[in-house]
Amino acid sequence: MAKIKYARRGLLYAILNLKIMVLLSNVLFQGARYMEFGELLYKLSITIFLSTALYFSGLDVFFSICLGHVGNYIFNGQFFVVYRYLFASKVLTKSKVEYVLDCCSNLSDSKHIRDVLFIGSLCRNTLKESSDIDIRIFHNSGLISSLFAYCQATKLRFLGLIYRVPVDVFCFSNLSFLNKIDEREVPLHINREREFMAMYPNSLSVFDSKVNL
Structure with a gap:
C-alpha cells in the first residue's frame, strides 16, 4: 500500500493526497521550498538551459519551457521519494x-x-x-x-x-x-x-x- 503524504484530515488534505496531485505538485515545485536561494537558481538555470535548447530546436516557447522543466525533474528530481506515495512504498533496502x-x-x-x-x-x-x-x-x-x-x-x-x-x-x-x-x-x-x-x-x-x- 502506498504511503499517505498528509496525515491531517479535511477536504483540502484529501485533495492533496490524491496521487495525481502528489505527482503534479512534486513535478511543478521540485522541492523549491526546501532550497536555499543559490540552489534554487541552479535548479532554474538547468530548466532555462534545457528550454532554450528545445526552443532553438524548433519547439514553441510554451512547450520548450514545459519539456525543459520536466526534463530537469527527470534527471535532477527525486522521483522515488514521491513514488512511495503513488504505488507500493517498500522500495528501500x-x-x-x-x-x-x-x-x-x-x-x-x-x-x-x-x-x-x-x-x-x-x-x-x-x-x-x-x-x-x-x-x-x-x-x-x-x-x-x-x-x-x-x-x-x-x-x-x-x-x-x-x-x-x-x-x-x-x-x-x-x-x-x-x-x-x-x-x-x-x-x-x-x-x-x-x-x-x-x-x-x-x-x-x-x-x-x-x-x-
Whole structure:
C-alpha cells in the first residue's frame, strides 16, 4: 500500500493526497521550498538551459519551457521519494542505504564539503522499507563550493533514479538552514564538522546508526 503524504484530515488534505496531485505538485515545485536561494537558481538555470535548447530546436516557447522543466525533474528530481506515495512504498533496502552512505562518505572528503548530514527517519532510528533517506550537504560558502555541492546533489538524485533509491537531497552553507527541521531531531554526521557539532553536541556518526530493514 502506498504511503499517505498528509496525515491531517479535511477536504483540502484529501485533495492533496490524491496521487495525481502528489505527482503534479512534486513535478511543478521540485522541492523549491526546501532550497536555499543559490540552489534554487541552479535548479532554474538547468530548466532555462534545457528550454532554450528545445526552443532553438524548433519547439514553441510554451512547450520548450514545459519539456525543459520536466526534463530537469527527470534527471535532477527525486522521483522515488514521491513514488512511495503513488504505488507500493517498500522500495528501500539495507544494501541501498549502505550504497548511499558510501557515496556520501566519498563526497565528504572534498575540500568544498564541510559535512554531509542525515535527518528524518534515519536520525530517529525509525528507518523502514517505506522510508526515504534525507541528506543535507553542508558546504563552504562561495560560488565554486556551492556549484560543486549542487552538482553532487544532482549526481545523488540521478543515482537515486537509476538505482531506485528514495534520496531526498538538498544543500546549504549556513547552519540556520537546519532550523527548518523538526526540533526534536538530532542530525547524524560524517565529518564531525566543528561548527555543526557545537550546535548539535549529541550528534552521532551516521555509521554508528542502526539500519534494521
